[in-house]
Amino acid sequence: MRAHTEYLVMNTRKRHELVNITEQIADIVRRAAIGEGMCLVSAMHITAGIWVNDEEDGLKTDFMEWLDQLAPARPDYRHHQTGEDNADAHLKRTLVHHQVILPVTNGALDLGPWEQVFYTEFDGRRKKRIVVKVLGE
Amino acid sequence: MRAHTEYLVMNTRKRHELVNITEQIADIVRRAAIGEGMCLVSAMHITAGIWVNDEEDGLKTDFMEWLDQLAPARPDYRHHQTGEDNADAHLKRTLVHHQVILPVTNGALDLGPWEQVFYTEFDGRRKKRIVVKVLGE
């Protein structure tokens, strides 16, 4: 069994941002030199997530607006009594989920025809990490 | 370490459908001949998901109606400017999540007393794949 771990550092210019990281993950899987296995991609900060969906601008805008309807930014969250202002970001991370497992087959990511991997940032403009761990043989 | 990979091909008659795939997954785990490990079940198309919950008709109807309330089918999604009409299906997949990891213990699925595995289709009537990868020893 082999394991290979790397960390991606994200620092978005905007507070809310979707970043396609599919190629970066594919590169890590190549460096892992693992033929058959699983690749965990997990946002290590609790106001960001990982989303596997479509690289289509309209849908990406729909998606971020929809998250804002289900988990709106509001001043009156209890969490804000600590001085924070990002409770909605914690809830949005929950809806998106903060991690995925990507199958690795024949040494490469085994994705569906339209599956792309996105980092979903809901409280950006600062450095955050994603852990990528490939396990297999 | 061993790895075993199979693909299930789904082709639902209805556009929205819940399909119980627990037995098919259990069969794959048996064929994998792995005693201790993890079994990834992941929908490879971005308008379908995987749900672990109860095989009870009332709840299944409640579940699909509730998803339709949180992510309604509407004409005015931006995604539909591409000619698509399934933006709600992308959002529903996100709520359900598109994958699960099932533990494998003593050569079999290690599920709770009521846990059943469902394929959740939100834009069906065409062939789609699920990847099932068992990793362990």
Place this chain on the structure above:
Amino acid sequence: MRAHTEYLVMNTRKRHELVNITEQIADIVRRAAIGEGMCLVSAMHITAGIWVNDEEDGLKTDFMEWLDQLAPARPDYRHHQTGEDNADAHLKRTLVHHQVILPVTNGALDLGPWEQVFYTEFDGRRKKRIVVKVLGE
């Protein structure tokens, strides 16, 4: 490759409860004696989930209230025609998701600075199990 499996038994005093289980999971990972791997934490009952987020009282209250808005307890779910009264708990489990994979690096949980692991109970006051399986080498 090594595998190590334990089950946590939960029995909350309240029907709805968030229980921080980070230390219990860290202890299991230590007992697993695995240097590099993945740790699956999965709620085996279909009215409970696993959440990775912030140990902050205000946010935890916000989170539970917000789940109650998105998946309210109501008498008129179809599931209740079976005699059950917990359909909302099944839906809340879906929003939270019922499992996470925690990376194990250098023999310990590899969590972000604020990541804490919670058991989210939506229909408690009875014994339920969580499966924790560590796979690696």
